[in-house]
Structure formats: C-alpha cells, structure tokens
Amino acid sequence: MFKPPPQPLSRSATEELFQIALQAATAAGRLLAEHHGRPGRIEMKPGGDSLAAQVVTELDRRSQSTILELLTPTLDPYRLGLLSEEQEDDGSRFDNDYFWAVDPLDGTLSFSQSSPGYAVSIALVARSGTPVIAAVYDPPRHTLYAAIRGQGAWRNSERWQPLLPPAASSPLTLICDQTLLAAPDYRQIIHQLETIADRAGFSGVAVHPGGGAVMNSCQALEMHPACYFKRPKKVAGGGSLWDFAATALLFAEMGGVACNFKGEPLELNRQESLFMNREGVLYSTVPQLVSELAAHIPQLV
Numbered sequence: 001m002f003k004p005p006p007q008p009l010s011r012s013a014t015e016e017l018f019q020i021a022l023q024a025a026t027a028a029g030r031l032l033a034e035h036h037g038r039p040g041r042i043e044m045k046p047g048g049d050s051l052a053a054q055v056v057t058e059l060d061r062r063s064q065s066t067i068l069e070l071l072t073p074t075l076d077p078y079r080l081g082l083l084s085e086e087q088e089d090d091g092s093r094f095d096n097d098y099f100w101a102v103d104p105l106d107g108t109l110s111f112s113q114s115s116p117g118y119a120v121s122i123a124l125v126a127r128s129g130t131p132v133i134a135a136v137y138d139p140p141r142h143t144l145y146a147a148i149r150g151q152g153a154w155r156n157s158e159r160w161q162p163l164l165p166p167a168a169s170s171p172l173t174l175i176c177d178q179t180l181l182a183a184p185d186y187r188q189i190i191h192q193l194e195t196i197a198d199r200a201g202f203s204g205v206a207v208h209p210g211g212g213a214v215m216n217s218c219q220a221l222e223m224h225p226a227c228y229f230k231r232p233k234k235v236a237g238g239g240s241l242w243d244f245a246a247t248a249l250l251f252a253e254m255g256g257v258a259c260n261f262k263g264e265p266l267e268l269n270r271q272e273s274l275f276m277n278r279e280g281v282l283y284s285t286v287p288q289l290v291s292e293l294a295a296h297i298p299q300l301v
Contacts, residue, residue, distance in 0.1 A: 006097035029137030063104035107212020117211015123245035134246035217247035238277035
C-alpha cells in the first residue's frame with residue numbers, strides 16, 4: 001500500500017524528543033557504567049555469524065527497560081514506532097512516520113569482558129530510513145554524543161565542530177573490529193588501505209582495534225582522518241540497523257560520510273532484514289576517500 005512521505009516534525013516536537021532521547025541514553029549509560037566489570041548473567045541468543053552478535057547479558061535488558069520507560073510515553077502522542085534490539089520487531093516502524101531505533105547495549109562482548117568499546121545508541125528515524133535525532137552514550141568515558149538533522153552535533157552538551165580537512169602528514173586510521181583482525185585477507189586489506197592513503201597524501205595507515213559498531217563509528221570521528229567498515233557478505237550479520245542509525249546522523253552532521261559499498265545512503269528501515277550484510281557499511285571522515293575505499297577494499301562473497 002502506498003504511504004505518503006513522512007510529515008516533518010515541528011521544531012518544538014523535535015526538541016522535546018531530542019531531550020527525551022538524551023535523558024534515556026544518559027540514564028541507561030550511567031546504569032551500564034555502574035556495572036562495568038559486573039555484567040551479570042551472560043547468555044547466547046540467535047544472531048549473526050559472530051560471537052559479538054550472539055552474546056546478551058542481564059544488563060542489555062535492564063538498559064532497554066530504562067530506555068523504554070522514557071521513550072514509550074512518546075509513542076502515542078507523536079505516533080511513533082519502536083524498534084529495540086532486545087524485543088521482537090512489531091512492524092510499527094512501517095506504520096508510522098517515525099520510529100525509535102534503540103540499541104540498549106551495543107558492544108555487549110566488550111562489556112562482558114569489562115573492556116571499553118560498548119555504548120547506548122538511540123535514534124529517531126523517518127519511515128524513509130533517514131535518521132533525524134541521535135543520542136549515543138559511551139559509559140566508560142561518560143561521553144554523550146548527540147545530533148539533530150540539519151542542526152549539527154554535540155559532544156557532552158558542547159557544539160562538536162565539523163571535521164576540518166586533515167593534514168597531509170597525518171596517518172589514515174582504520175578502526176577495526178575483531179572480525180576484521182581475524183580475516184584471512186587482513187594483510188591484503190591493509191595493503192590496499194596503504195595504497196589509498198599514499199595516493200591521498202597521508203603518512204600511512206594506523207590500525208586501532210575497536211569494540212562494538214557504535215563506538216567504532218564514534219572513534220572514527222574522534223580519530224579523524226579515519227575509516228570504519230563492515231564488508232558486504234551473503235551470510236546474515238554485518239551489524240543491524242540499530243547499530244548504525246544514530247552514528248550515521250553523527251557522521252552526516254560532522255561532515256563525514258556513512259554509506260554502503262555502492263556509495264549510497266544506508267538502508268535504515270529495510271523490510272527484508274534487520275541485518276546490514278547485503279550492501280555493507282562504510283564510514284569515512286574524509287569524503288574524498290569513499291569511492292576508493294568502496295572500490296578497493298576486498299569484499300566477501
């Protein structure tokens with residue numbers, strides 16, 4: 001059935017929902033910070049093809065409850081849908097103009113190992129798949145990242161200045177997860193990145209092992225010039241839309257690029273699957289590098 005495009009939110013509605021998202025991300029983030037090193041019961045759930053996608057802790061669910069206590073009262077008044085990792089997708093994201101995309105604990109594996117690299121991620125996404133509000137909380141560093149489409153980004157309540165052109169003498173930093181570090185073609189990837197970096201005038205490639213997708217994306221912004229990616233593959237995985245909805249908006253407002261391996265906007269409200277493996281995910285703080293990264297990073301089959 002044809003649905004008209006989403007009606008723009010009023011400025012006052014956007015501001016109110018933004019403040020609620022910040023409150024929810026901060027409350028859940030502080031809860032996780034209080035339990036750093038004490039993840040509680042650890043379980044396994046059906047997921048993608050990696051251990052990181054299958055680990056779930058008691059704190060994943062407690063964090064979700066904390067968030068939904070604040071977000072649920074907004075659903076009816078603003079006619080919003082809801083998609084949250086630790087509950088079943090009810091399809092409300094297709095029936096409303098906007099929906100909340102919630103990852104109550106991204107980087108659960110890092111959290112269960114008492115390591116940095118985990119975060120709370122909340123985004124308000126239009127039915128078209130365009131994120132309009134982002135709130136990300138990094139518990140180990142007590143850092144809150146936020147953005148409103150068209151209004152810029154904030155870091156700990158202060159304006160986060162857009163990315164400046166990088167110095168040519170800088171290395172290009174690769175933020176990578178454990179799956180990439182263990183890939184059989186890891187050395188080939190590094191070689192290709194070194195070639196790309198050399199052509200762009202950078203001083204080489206610096207590898208920075210990361211944690212979950214949300215903090216990996218934020219670290220790319222913090223370590224500009226940098227890139228982070230999940231390659232296309234046939235096997236279900238590659239992160240889910242709630243892993244990228246908030247950070248895609250952060251990148252857009254900071255002047256970076258968040259796209260798939262075709263250079264197209266990320267599909268953040270797909271019907272076929274919540275996983276992103278079909279077209280991959282590519283983040284770059286240097287827009288000029290996107291086409292080369294997409295063309296020369298070896299892809300999985």
